[in-house]
Amino acid sequence: MDKSRRSVVRRNIEPKNKGKPLVTPLSPTAVYHYQDADQLQEVYDNKSEGFTYSRYGNPNATILAEKISWMEGATSGVVTASGMTALSSVFLALLKAGDCLAAATQLYGQTLKVTGQILPRLGMQTTYFDASDSSTFSDAITAEIRIVITEIVSNPMLRITDFKALIKAAKEVGAIVLVDNTFTTPNGFRPLDYGADLVMHSVTKMLSGHSDLNLGYIGGNDPEILKKIDDLISTLGLNASPHNCWLAERGLQTFDIRIKKAQENASELAKVLLNHPKVTVVHYPELPLHPDHKLAQELLKNGFGTMVSFVLKGDRDNLNLFLRAAENIPYGPTLGDVATMIIIPSISSHRELSKEQRLELGIEDNLIRVSVGIESFDLIKEDFIDALAAS
Ligand SMILES: *Cc1c(COP(=O)(O)O)cnc(C)c1O
DSSP: OOGGGOOTTSOOOOOOOOSOOSSOOOOOOSBOOOSSHHHHHHHHTTSSOOOOBGGGOOHHHHHHHHHHHHHHTOSEEEEESSHHHHHHHHHHHHOOTTOEEEEESSOOHHHHHIIIIIHHHTTOEEEEEOTTOGGGHHHHSOTTEEEEEEOSBOTTTOOBOOHHHHHHHHHHTTOEEEEEOTTTHHHHOOGGGGTOSEEEEETTTTTTOSSOOOOEEEEESOHHHHHHHHHHHHHHTOBOOHHHHHHHHHHHTTHHHHHHHHHHHHHHHHHHHHTOTTEEEEEOTTSTTSTTHHHHHHHOTTOSOSEEEEEESSOHHHHHHHHHHOTTSOBOSOOOOSSOEEEOGGGTTTTTSOHHHHHHHTOOTTEEEEEOOSSOHHHHHHHHHHHHHHO
């Protein structure tokens, strides 16, 4: 190259290389350039494939979305900046002022804020049903309902949605069924196989698995619905960062073995807690005493999940003693991490409810929700036994 035309600002150096990288290359570029106007026009007109500007899509997001779609049995899917953007994009793309939706009473806290506060402010109304009690479906899921939303396993009580009955009720009125499958994961249940229209994830949690990013996913089998959602995501800029997608793809590679180990640990922990004198009640769908045990056996064919909730005997003082002693089990408002973590729903995720409202859901003050990790079980057991003794 003519020395006088060199500039470190210009990106005109590509090393010669016949090898293909083993690992997905990270593509942080915000923009793609083409040889001439015709080439770009073809891409805009969908006559040839290509990326143009990263708000409309980037290779790392496409690869990640495709892999999660495989796991969920979806023909198309898209990743977004977070779980909440995935969820919001469905409502904003498919509903308009005057439309109605039906939601389960036990959903992720911020989802309840969207359905109960934000959408009503925009002119949409929400009715609620108890997802594990099908007798409440017909009152909530009426002819006006456009979207029905539920989670298969609820937080933090781990109640199970009567999904076959819910699908039936929704299909009778022609509503779109959206499942937030974050808690359950495609290992536990694949909603699209049972007739759901859309499945979403907070990829932040178990799918990526290392608490180092925020991402969401939304997928389904109807290309027209997905196109509307994809359009809204790129227009409003709810798109995912390539860095996060790259990291999430790496996390996803170990999903199968992580969930297997975490689930084994959760099952063992539930049994240890069940027989402990400092514990008044244990919530885990595998336990025969769980109110939805039969439904869980019917729907969760690959095990009962990685979350366990239990009530510690005593009052706030006992709780503080437990937490101080459980110094190796971090208190953190997330789930699905490689490490075991706990939260106290009454003072975090459900603090905005009154005590009466919490008790109605079964959330006692000393309820502890455990997201069980992949450590050796001996270690987890020892930490819990020690903390319980100290409480
Ligand atoms: C965390 C979570 C969300 C929100 O996801 P973000 O990635 O934090 O935006 C939605 N639903 C469930 C069940 C979650 O656990």
